[in-house]
Amino acid sequence: MGHREDLLEGAKRCLLEKGFARTTARDIVKESGTNLASIGYHYGSKDALLAQAYLALVEQTSDAFEGGEDARIGGAPGSLERFRAVFANIVATMSLPGSMWRLGMEVMSMGDQMPEVRDHLVRAQREGGRGMVAIIMDVPENEVSDETADTLGGIYMTLITGLIAQWTFDQKSAPDADQLTEGLRQIVEAAGRPELAATAGDDTP
Template sequence: MGHREDLLEGARRCLLEKGWVGTTARDIVAASGANLASIGYHYGSKNALMMEAFLQLTEDWGQEVERSLATGIRPGAPRDERIAAVLDAVVEGFSENRPFWQAQLEVMGQLDRHPELKERFAQAMPAGREGLVAMFEGVADTDVPEEASRTSGSVYYSLFIGLWVQWLIDPALVPSGAEVVAGLRRVVDGTVLAPAPAPSAK
């Protein structure tokens, strides 16, 4: 690998081991074997390099979830079953990548102090919503219409962020995918305050 790739790999390791706030440029240099000046040459700044590492880790996580779904959803499953399975896979992905999701919370806390980070997040958000639609619907990103990304993608994104924050506080508080689907149905049907239906007899 060249210095650019070495720096990116070093930044990935530092992000997972030290977090966003705890990582210095010298930490990245030590982890990558590159030199301090190469950060500015290849990425412009430490924050820009860290953002690239962060986005790459996010992409890796998405691919891991997709691999899990490829074997975890039975062919022809009903829609509510598929959505529940995707939600369960997402939460399982949190547990398998805890250092990354803890670092992501740190990143969010830096946005107001670093406008360039907020801009990068804003630029990446449409693609993120598109990717979530593709994941939940079982289609390729290229098959997701812009309107679906903006509407349904925003709903999926909200579910994702909400589950993530609940999981960070206490994984035991996170509802199952089936419970989330049941909650969504109650919200849409206007039966939030009505008694939950009794389980059907088998």
């Protein structure tokens, strides 16, 4: 590997060990076996390098959403069964030792303090939604329109962000894939029956 790749791998290890706020440029240099000048030359700044490293970690983790390279996701495209299978894989990544999702909460809370990082993540948000639509609907990513990525994909990304928050706060009370799927089933059922939607939350028999 060259210095660029060494820096990226070193930054990923630093992020998992120390997080954004505590990782210094010298930490990355020490971990990667490079030099300070290489950071500016290849990435422009430490924050830009950390942003790229975080996105690389997200991409590595998202590969597991489909259950691995040789796995097949059950259920028809767009079905509740397929939704449950995908979110079961997502929940599994959150419970792994050394999960990077806690790092995600730090990133979200520090967005205003690190505009370079935030800009990278904003651009990546739509692509994350696009990827989720592609997995659950079983279509190629390049066939998912921007509008679908921002709407249906936005719902999936909001669910994932909420899961990250709840798993970070208290894993024991965080919902699993079965609970999420049952909740979605109830939403779909209520949406198809206007009288249920109109009286949601009314305990009157």
